[in-house]
Amino acid sequence: MIGDLPREDHVPHSIDEDFSALPLRPLADAALARARALGATHADFRFERVRSGSWRLRDAKPASSSDTTDLGYAVRVVHGGTWGFASGVDLTMDAAARVAAQAVAMAKLSAKVIQAAGSDERVELADEPVYADRTWVSAYDVNPFSVPDGEKVALLTDWSERLLRAEGVAHVDASLLVVQENKFYADTAGTSTTQQRVRLHPQLTAVAVDPDSGEFDSMRTLGPPAGRGWEYLTGTGWDWDRELAEIPELLAEKMRAPTVDPGVYDLVVDPSNLWLTIHESIGHATELDRALGYEAAYAGTSFATFDQLGKLRYGSELMNVTGDRTAEHGLATVGYDDEGVAGQSWDLVRDGVLVGYQLDRRTARLTGFDRSNGCAFADSPSHVPVQRMANVSLLPAPGGPSTEELISGVERGIYVVGDRSWSIDMQRYNFQFTQQRAYVIRNGRLRGQVRDVAYQGTTPEFWGSLGAVGGPQTYVLGGAFNCGKAQPGQVASVSHGCPSALFHGVNILNTTQEAGR
Structure with a gap:
């Protein structure tokens, strides 16, 4: 944990x-x-x-x-x-x-x-x-x-x-x-x-x-x-x-660097890139107000609807994700939220299955939860508290591999480092992410950088392809200052911890070719 x-x-x-x-x-x-x-x-x-x-x-x-x-x-x-x-x-x-x-x-x-x-x-x-x-x-x-x-x-x-x-x-x-x-x-x-x-x-x-x-x-x-x-x-x-x-x-x-040849590759994702994929495809998707349809006008709802709690196969069995208001140095870490709820940590995805949401006191009572998990926040004294994201993090595998060991097991793949641009639909389902730099992997070794790389998929498909999770030594707490939500708009800071991770059979696009279509 x-x-x-x-x-x-x-x-x-x-x-x-x-x-x-x-x-x-x-x-x-x-x-x-x-x-x-x-x-x-x-x-x-x-x-x-x-x-x-x-x-x-x-x-x-x-x-x-x-x-x-x-x-x-x-x-x-x-x-x-x-x-x-x-x-x-x-x-x-x-x-x-x-x-x-x-x-x-x-x-x-x-x-x-x-x-x-x-x-x-x-x-x-x-x-x-x-x-x-x-x-x-x-x-x-x-x-x-x-x-x-x-x-x-x-x-x-x-x-x-x-x-x-x-x-x-x-x-x-x-x-x-x-x-x-x-x-x-x-x-x-x-x-x-x-x-x-x-x-x-x-x-x-x-x-x-x-x-x-x-x-x-x-x-x-x-x-x-x-x-x-x-x-x-x-x-x-x-x-x-x-x-x-x-x-x-x-x-x-x-x-x-040469431009990338598009196709299907195994993908090793560094924490400096994976945190943003977690933010967009898990963090926002497991906000209960989105899942219930209360937050629909600004950046959409969620494919992870409330009727799928305990049933939705979010990803592979290696996927364990927590919501956490207590992580040291986390941007969304608090002692108490803006409804007087104590900070806590809880499971959102366990063994690849959706088992929890991010709640405030109203949505908790509305849906039969005993208690809020402390996700109410307002960014200024002039704004009303709304349900905001906790530190949503993918857990490392105890005793798991290093990033180098993940790469060594890939015959034909891409290794991506650092976040850059992203696109995701209103239900947090279809997405595309780019990076600061990308490397070709051949026979378990990095063979130099390539340009114009974007990886694309749907949320359950992508997380379902998770084939290996790095150990605690690869874990980094990434995050952003500028997560937007609500109308009038509010901005919140949030962290996302994750290890390096390996995904099998991911669709890699060439962004220059896509732009020219």
């Missing part, structure tokens, strides 16, 4: 004093008391401060930077079996009470609309234990916001200049995104939690240009975004020096 993988020690932190000094409890008490007095059967109060920073360089010269803070609070109620929601920024008790009254008024208005539509569906929430005065802080050593901006820019400049000095590298883009998220939550059941999360995403892209033909290509670092601190950029968790030293030669080889 993920929890059995090696973990790193980190310095424990406390909640920032300036956040704790805000009138969190008095505001919550005023809002919840007002909602209760107006007849709400449930009310929750959420105060957020989200600080986001970005630094971008072009060819080792600063191009842009930003440092913004979103601060405010929201009140959500269930009144008359209907949701109501409102938010505010005025930090007075009277204002918090008014926001609660607005949420109740919104619920009453929504009830009229629902009744006019002929629906008798009522909002009910799955039970959750009460957590009083709980505090949780994510795993990091050095808060990136405590590092002077000049030091951040100096590091990105140094990394950029290393790449620019290499022969064949014409341009370099560098960026660093940093977020510190503070949340205080309280509800009428008695739960109250205070949390602090830090995450960051460093990234460099080297561009090569052939001066004769004008042909160009690029290669990006594989270091994933992570729920870590500044130490992630200075030696803990990823070997940036080694990767930066390797990129120029790898990019030069890519520029010289």
Whole structure:
């Protein structure tokens, strides 16, 4: 299990004093008391401060930077079996009470609309234990916001200049995104939690240009975004020096590489690529609101409908996937979600069969689950919590093979590394993925890079072709800062851990030939 993988020690932190000094409890008490007095059967109060920073360089010269803070609070109620929601920024008790009254008024208005539509569906929430005065802080050593901006820019400049000095590298883009998220939550059941999360995403892209033909290509670092601190950029968790030293030669080889011959190949997928396939074909497909049809307008529903729970053959028997809100350094790791549900880990796919979904409290109660698994999240104080993805991860095989051993067993295949572009249909069924670089495998050995590679399939077919899963030594926690969902749109960060894996008989496309059709 993920929890059995090696973990790193980190310095424990406390909640920032300036956040704790805000009138969190008095505001919550005023809002919840007002909602209760107006007849709400449930009310929750959420105060957020989200600080986001970005630094971008072009060819080792600063191009842009930003440092913004979103601060405010929201009140959500269930009144008359209907949701109501409102938010505010005025930090007075009277204002918090008014926001609660607005949420109740919104619920009453929504009830009229629902009744006019002929629906008798009522909002009910799955039970959750009460957590009083709980505090949780994510795993990091050095808060990136405590590092002077000049030091951040100096590091990105140094990394950029290393790449620019290499022969064949014409341009370099560098960026660093940093977020510190503070949340205080309280509800009428008695739960109250205070949390602090830090995450960051460093990234460099080297561009090569052939001066004769004008042909160009690029290669990006594989270091994933992570729920870590500044130490992630200075030696803990990823070997940036080694990767930066390797990129120029790898990019030069890519520029010289022949185009791929399309056909059916065995496919070895590196974790730096497979995480995105997991995200699109498993992560989104096992969100229960999609499976029930509640999330249909933005990026679709799901082929993994609720009637197939416990029956759907999602993939081969080697496929074991968990949803996890507890993975150390995971981007979707929390102590408690935005409905006061404690973080937990659970099975989504076991031995290749669909056995679980990602739930919030409403969908859990609606479908007969005893409890939510903590997948409610809002990206700002002005947005209502929606069901969002946990860290969805493919488990490694205990004692399983290395990536080199997976490759050694392939006679005719392709090895893909790094994510690039993707396409998947609205039901998370038909897909196509490309990569940063791809290698031909012949008789168990890598025979050099090829270009224009995309692998294509359907979700059950692809995962059904899973022939071998790498061991824990191949496991990497990848992820993204920018998973979008809902209307109005919200953005969430999420991680996906996975080992290297071997898939048999996968359809490989030549993207240049496909584009020309």
